[in-house]
Amino acid sequence: MVQRFILLYPLSQIMLKPTVFIVDDDAAVRDALTLMIKQENIIVCAYDSAETFLNSYQLETLGCAIVDIRMSGMDGIELHQVLLERNILLPVIFLTGHGDIPLSVQAMKAGAVDFLTKPVIREKLVNSIKAAIHTSERLLAEKATHQDALLLLANLTDRERDVMLLAVQGHPNKHIARQLGISHRTVEIHKSKIMQKTGAINLLDLARIVHEGE
Structure with missing residues (x-):
């Protein structure tokens, strides 16, 4: 070493x-x-x-x-x-x-x-x-930040991306569930996995990662 x-x-x-x-x-x-x-x-x-x-x-x-x-x-x-x-x-x-x-x-x-x-x-x-x-x-530095964000978002499933985009727009879980045709509990599970995969500590931090990955 x-x-x-x-x-x-x-x-x-x-x-x-x-x-x-x-x-x-x-x-x-x-x-x-x-x-x-x-x-x-x-x-x-x-x-x-x-x-x-x-x-x-x-x-x-x-x-x-x-x-x-x-x-x-x-x-x-x-x-x-x-x-x-x-x-x-x-x-x-x-x-x-x-x-x-x-x-x-x-x-x-x-x-x-x-x-x-x-x-x-x-x-x-x-x-x-x-x-x-x-x-x-x-x-x-900006390019490195962008690439880091892309890596964090790369492991999300399509459904998790759908939930994430609605969540960072400020929509509550009930609205997200109704919009995507899934249960409130399923939304909570997806959000938990999103936070885990991206390392975001809250929705504001998640919104930052999404913005940096654009």
């Missing part, structure tokens, strides 16, 4: 460290950004194209991506759209030239968290990254 803990512990620490992904086809920009970010003791991975990044990215990584809008092949706007379509919860910061600002504003409306203009100011870069990492933490 001790040996297993020693093996797993470093892996869990790595997963908790945020990573900044730089996607830019300009080597000089990649090198400059990498140096500035590493000086903040943040892990950096740099890619020369959107395609290379997509081929290597692993889901559920804490961090953010700094993406150049103008790139050969798939551009930054297209990459951001692919991330959204794949439901990849990675906040995106766009790197733009002054003429690309209207495109950046459009992208932010679609879910990007910020945009930085070239040349990048160090203070602005660091503040933007920190804000994006906080957003990443929130998104991953």
Whole structure:
């Protein structure tokens, strides 16, 4: 048991460290950004194209991506759209030239968290990254909560789900029994099993689980 803990512990620490992904086809920009970010003791991975990044990215990584809008092949706007379509919860910061600002504003409306203009100011870069990492933490926590709720609800039977939905809407047992065509006692039995399977301590807690599982 001790040996297993020693093996797993470093892996869990790595997963908790945020990573900044730089996607830019300009080597000089990649090198400059990498140096500035590493000086903040943040892990950096740099890619020369959107395609290379997509081929290597692993889901559920804490961090953010700094993406150049103008790139050969798939551009930054297209990459951001692919991330959204794949439901990849990675906040995106766009790197733009002054003429690309209207495109950046459009992208932010679609879910990007910020945009930085070239040349990048160090203070602005660091503040933007920190804000994006906080957003990443929130998104991953919300997804984990959703998945936990789905697991709690997965073992319910169809009838138990029917009872649960009526119960969290505030309907009394007599109404639920009449609505479903079952006895009052059967409703009580179902509710007891629902609470046991979900671990809910009361109806309010059960309603929270249902909401988180939606």
